[in-house]
Amino acid sequence: MDKLRRGFSTRAIRSGQDADPATGSTIPPIYQTATYTLDAIGATKGYDYSRSINPTRRALETQLAALENGAFGVAFASGMAACFASASMLRSGDHIVAPRDIYGGTYRLFSGVLSRYNIETTYVDMADLAATRKALRPNTKLIWIETPSNPMMVLTDIEAIVALRQPGQLTVADNTFCSPFFQRPLDLGVDIVVHSTTKYIAGHSDLIGGILVTNDADINKEMVWHQNAIGAVPGPQDAFLTMRGAKTLALRMREHERNATAVAHFLEKRSDVSAVYYPGLATHPGHELAKRQMSGFGGILSFRPRGGAARAYEIARKTGIFQLATSLGGVESLICSPEVMTHASMPEPVRKELGITGDLLRLSVGVEDAEDLIADLAGALDAVPAQPARASS
Numbered sequence: 497m498d499k500l501r502r503g504f505s506t507r508a509i510r511s512g513q514d515a516d517p518a519t520g521s522t523i524p525p526i527y528q529t530a531t532y533t534l535d536a537i538g539a540t541k542g543y544d545y546s547r548s549i550n551p552t553r554r555a556l557e558t559q560l561a562a563l564e565n566g567a568f569g570v571a572f573a574s575g576m577a578a579c580f581a582s583a584s585m586l587r588s589g590d591h592i593v594a595p596r597d598i599y600g601g602t603y604r605l606f607s608g609v610l611s612r613y614n615i616e617t618t619y620v621d622m623a624d625l626a627a628t629r630k631a632l633r634p635n636t637k638l639i640w641i642e643t644p645s646n647p648m649m650v651l652t653d654i655e656a657i658v659a660l661r662q663p664g665q666l667t668v669a670d671n672t673f674c675s676p677f678f679q680r681p682l683d684l685g686v687d688i689v690v691h692s693t694t695k696y697i698a699g700h701s702d703l704i705g706g707i708l709v710t711n712d713a714d715i716n717k718e719m720v721w722h723q724n725a726i727g728a729v730p731g732p733q734d735a736f737l738t739m740r741g742a743k744t745l746a747l748r749m750r751e752h753e754r755n756a757t758a759v760a761h762f763l764e765k766r767s768d769v770s771a772v773y774y775p776g777l778a779t780h781p782g783h784e785l786a787k788r789q790m791s792g793f794g795g796i797l798s799f800r801p802r803g804g805a806a807r808a809y810e811i812a813r814k815t816g817i818f819q820l821a822t823s824l825g826g827v828e829s830l831i832c833s834p835e836v837m838t839h840a841s842m843p844e845p846v847r848k849e850l851g852i853t854g855d856l857l858r859l860s861v862g863v864e865d866a867e868d869l870i871a872d873l874a875g876a877l878d879a880v881p882a883q884p885a886r887a888s889s
């Protein structure tokens with residue numbers, strides 16, 4: 497398939513999805529096998545053991561690489577396993593520069609795990625290019641990008657960060673929030689794209705997975721080596737479900753965005769909401785950058801109802817269609833408290849500095865009917881007034 501001449505959905509549906517050569521099965525089968533029988537010693541058909549290689553996983557890797565305009569995809573058992581694989585390029589004594597507003601699990605990986613191997617991380621406000629440049633050291637080997645960030649929806653200018661990269665430094669972009677439908681960091685010069693495929697790519701909140709995509713053959717070789725050496729691979733069932741989900745990514749992303757835009761406008765007009773963080777709003781500080789760098793604004797937003805943490809907790813309990821659950825990117829709408837759910841692994845002072853406090857709620861806006869989503873939020877906000885009503889005399 498010529499990736500440059502095919503549209504996004506054609507690639508989603510056809511890349512890596514050729515009929516099975518063994519049987520003609522139109523849909524790539526779930527090769528539920530640990531091992532492969534040889535005709536003679538040394539005579540493999542390219543497959544020897546499913547930790548190293550599996551045809552269903554290969555089909556997924558080819559499909560997702562095509563969606564990111566990349567040459568190589570390497571699939572993992574989770575987004576965190578994929579993040580760890582990209583960081584495995586580092587050695588003791590190396591240094592990472594990462595955004596201070598970063599997914600809590602990635603923060604835990606860098607500050608809790610890699611620090612044990614003498615790999616230090618400096619967290620910076622990546623909207624501040626001068627500060628980011630200043631954070632780079634001679635031993636900096638990895639510049640991590642996450643845009644829009646989780647949960648504050650802060651945008652990073654990918655091309656500007658890539659321009660800071662010195663020889664020997666790697667740039668990795670976590671593209672989970674946008675999905676490749678709305679943003680393609682490899683086209684902007686990034687070395688590796690990482691996804692939690694748990695989210696939009698698989699899209700149905702029914703599995704955990706991750707992927708790395710690159711155009712660099714040497715990086716791919718290292719990642720494939722790591723995939724086999726560490727063994728955090730997705731099973732064939734999960735690879736199949738991810739692949740099936742990814743076929744409808746464009747359709748879903750358009751709906752997620754339409755609904756998120758409607759919800760953001762609704763919340764913005766509420767006097768009992770003090771802030772709405774969504775890059776599609778003209779008031780968002782990254783709105784112009786979002787228009788330039790992304791082809792859509794995505795389906796996630798955070799907001800701050802007035803009335804503090806107590807009111808926010810009550811609102812999260814009172815919604816019905818928005819289910820109170822961690823994660824994002826599925827067809828169903830979710831609401832969560834980043835402070836105690838997704839970002840609990842971040843130290844409190846850091847969370848406070850970023851604005852990840854008890855009064856912040858994050859929404860993953862699904863593809864249900866927009867009117868129902870708005871009615872659900874309106875009902876929950878109205879049920880918990882920001883100020884107790886004055887008793888009438």
Ligand SMILES: Cc1ncc(COP(=O)(O)O)c(C=O)c1O
Nearest residue numbers: 574575576599646672692694705
């Ligand atoms: C932006 C981002 N990156 C990475 C991850 C980790 O992915 P997983 O939960 O699949 O390990 C998440 C999970 O929420 C995430 O939101």
